[in-house]
Amino acid sequence: xxxxxxxxxxxxxxxxxxxxxxxxxxxxxxxxxxxxxxxxxxxxxxxxxxxxxxxxxxxxxxxxxxxxxxxxxxxxxxxxxxxxxxxxxxxxxxxxxxxxxxxxxxxxxxxxxxxxxxxxxxxxxxxxxxxxxxxxxxxxxxxxxxxxxxxxxxxxxxxxxxxxxxxxxxxxxxxxxxxxxxxxxxxxxxxxxxxxxxxxxxxxxxxxxxxxxxxxxxxxxxxxxxxxxxxxxxxxxxxxxxxxxxxxxxxxxxxxxxxxxxxxxxxxx
Amino acid sequence: xxxxxxxxxxxxxxxxxxxxxxxxxxxxxxxxxxxxxxxxxxxxxxxxxxxxxxxxxxxxxxxxxxxxxxxxxxxxxxxxxxxxxxxxxxxxxxxxxxxxxxxxxxxxxxxxxxxxxxxxxxxxxxxxxxxxxxxxxxxxxxxxxxxxxxxxxxxxxxxxxxxxxxxxxxxxxxxxxxxxxxxxxxxxxxxxxxxxxxxxxxxxxxxxxxxxxxxxxxxxxxxxxxxxxxxxxx
Ligand SMILES: Nc1ncnc2c1ncn2[C@@H]1O[C@H](COP(=O)(O)OP(=O)(O)OP(=O)(O)O)[C@@H](O)[C@H]1O
Ligand SMILES: Nc1nc2c(ncn2[C@@H]2O[C@H](COP(=O)(O)OP(=O)(O)O)[C@@H](O)[C@H]2O)c(=O)[nH]1
Ligand SMILES: [Mg+2]
Ligand SMILES: [Mg+2]
Ligand SMILES: [Zn+2]
Numbered sequence: 116x117x118x119x120x121x122x123x124x125x126x127x128x129x130x131x132x133x134x135x136x137x138x139x140x141x142x143x144x145x146x147x148x149x150x151x152x153x154x155x156x157x158x159x160x161x162x163x164x165x166x167x168x169x170x171x172x173x174x175x176x177x178x179x180x181x182x183x184x185x186x187x188x189x190x191x192x193x194x195x196x197x198x199x200x201x202x203x204x205x206x207x208x209x210x211x212x213x214x215x216x217x218x219x220x221x222x223x224x225x226x227x228x229x230x231x232x233x234x235x236x237x238x239x240x241x242x243x244x245x246x247x248x249x250x251x252x253x254x255x256x257x258x259x260x261x262x263x264x265x266x267x268x269x270x271x272x273x274x275x276x277x278x279x280x281x282x283x284x285x286x287x288x289x290x291x292x293x294x295x296x297x298x299x300x301x302x303x304x305x306x307x308x309x310x311x312x313x314x315x316x317x318x319x320x321x322x323x324x325x326x327x328x329x330x331x332x333x334x335x336x337x338x339x340x341x342x343x344x345x346x347x348x349x350x351x352x353x354x355x356x357x358x359x360x361x362x363x364x365x366x367x368x369x370x371x372x373x374x375x376x377x378x379x380x381x382x383x384x
Numbered sequence: 385x386x387x388x389x390x391x392x393x394x395x396x397x398x399x400x401x402x403x404x405x406x407x408x409x410x411x412x413x414x415x416x417x418x419x420x421x422x423x424x425x426x427x428x429x430x431x432x433x434x435x436x437x438x439x440x441x442x443x444x445x446x447x448x449x450x451x452x453x454x455x456x457x458x459x460x461x462x463x464x465x466x467x468x469x470x471x472x473x474x475x476x477x478x479x480x481x482x483x484x485x486x487x488x489x490x491x492x493x494x495x496x497x498x499x500x501x502x503x504x505x506x507x508x509x510x511x512x513x514x515x516x517x518x519x520x521x522x523x524x525x526x527x528x529x530x531x532x533x534x535x536x537x538x539x540x541x542x543x544x545x546x547x548x549x550x551x552x553x554x555x556x557x558x559x560x561x562x563x564x565x566x567x568x569x570x571x572x573x574x575x576x577x578x579x580x581x582x583x584x585x586x587x588x589x590x591x592x593x594x595x596x597x598x599x600x601x602x603x604x605x606x607x608x609x610x611x612x613x614x615x616x617x618x
Binding site: 224 | 530531533557560
């Protein structure tokens with residue numbers, strides 16, 4: 116199925132009040148963030164999308180694909196499900212080795228060449244992790260970051276899904292700058308639930324949640340993209356700091372002056 | 385009246401699925417009655433009676449395997465539910481035997497499996513899944529989508545051709561389709577029913593009271609560690 120657009124129509128929040136935003140339209144290629152305080156209903160909204168809710172979840176929202184309700188066969192048959200969803204629960208429970216698991220998943224998803232899909236998935240994942248994962252290890256033996264990286268790679272490569280939903284990509288210690296960069300090579304709809312200002316500002320627009328409802332849509336403009344660039348530089352400083360600490364080095368006062376482009380730098384590079 | 389037999393390992397979510405289904409069936413104007421079969425402890429009948437005010441009952445299988453107990457009591461249960469004026473009998477069984485089927489010809493058999501139980505579960509539970517009319521996978525909220533798809537593929541491989549419903553039974557997500565399947569089931573006919581599948585081939589001497597270990601001490605269908613089963617006796 117060719118997906119051109121996804122529409123969310125509003126329902127109700129935690130105490131029955133109506134969504135402030137009545138309609139959200141997402142086009143193929145859009146990157147959208149869902150933001151809001153803890154407990155504000157971000158996961159609930161992304162769940163609605165993942166389930167193609169149609170007035171049958173507590174929020175009573177409706178999801179339309181290309182203007183229509185998704186036929187039940189499409190969400191029932193995994194090989195035809197257009198959505199890949201990476202949830203906040205990062206642990207695998209599967210008792211299979213990574214390689215076996217990916218092989219089964221690739222055949223469920225009718226990959227043309229199962230083995231090369233598995234290999235591409237492992238390579239993709241290993242670009243996001245600190246230490247590469249070994250495909251002969253059990254799924255449950257992976258670290259938190261490796262698990263998250265594998266889930267993302269699996270969704271993009273094996274799932275080959277036109278719509279990718281990610282709940283809090285930032286919390287797993289994977290290289291999210293690299294992840295965004297890699298993801299943008301694929302033309303898909305990306306929806307991120309995020310507390311990360313960088314990801315939010317890099318998106319085309321963001322849905323602001325409060326009290327279980329969608330309260331506002333904010334589109335990123337030029338000024339915000341510039342701000343995102345500044346945040347990226349800030350991230351670089353944090354990354355450098357992290358590298359210092361990981362390498363067992365000491366951190367000196369004044370490290371903030373090491374922002375790329377800053378005039379003077381007291382500490383180490 | 386329709387009859388539904390719902391089986392699945394302990395904590396799979398049978399009660400949760402049936403509660404969510406009952407809520408929907410009642411809303412659609414049906415009158416459920418609920419019967420729980422368990423080995424030695426059960427409290428679900430009280431939940432159904434207080435939550436929905438419907439006729440609810442439990443029976444302990446005790447010495448019998450719960451599936452065999454089901455065979456013994458099923459006709460009585462149908463008569464009981466009909467006396468109560470029910471339009472659907474929902475029977476929950478632990479289905480512990482794994483050799484024989486908890487299902488009965490003419491009644492809708494639903495297997496409940498929790499997605500968190502390990503990828504090989506569908507292969508382990510035998511006729512509880514393979515002879516069912518439908519499978520419900522619960523707890524999809526607790527695992528990744530990739531694992532969901534692989535688990536579902538395992539269920540479909542073990543029981544080809546039956547509908548598989550994925551659910552987060554706690555929130556009732558995915559249960560509409562289960563309720564619709566129950567609504568679409570034909571009414572049961574009469575009060576004489578046959579168990580699905582064949583009962584196990586032999587009763588072992590352990591079942592009738594012999595406690596010594598070692599196949600040499602036993603008769604009937606026996607098995608050593610390294611060979612298959614064989615018949616020992618006169
Ligand atoms: N529209 C809604 N209708 C009914 N209940 C809702 C709705 N939105 C949220 N809730 C309930 O509010 C609670 C918190 O929601 P949720 O888990 O989606 O928050 P969150 O924004 O993802 O939080 P966190 O940042 O901690 O992950 C949940 O129990 C959820 O069921
Ligand atoms: N998270 C989650 N928990 C569930 C789900 N279904 C059932 N449970 C929980 O699993 C436990 C066992 O469920 P129960 O229905 O009593 O299982 P039964 O022994 O098969 O009847 C309970 O604590 C339920 O609340 C589900 O879909 N998701
Ligand atoms: Mg959340
Ligand atoms: Mg129970
Ligand atoms: Zn038995």
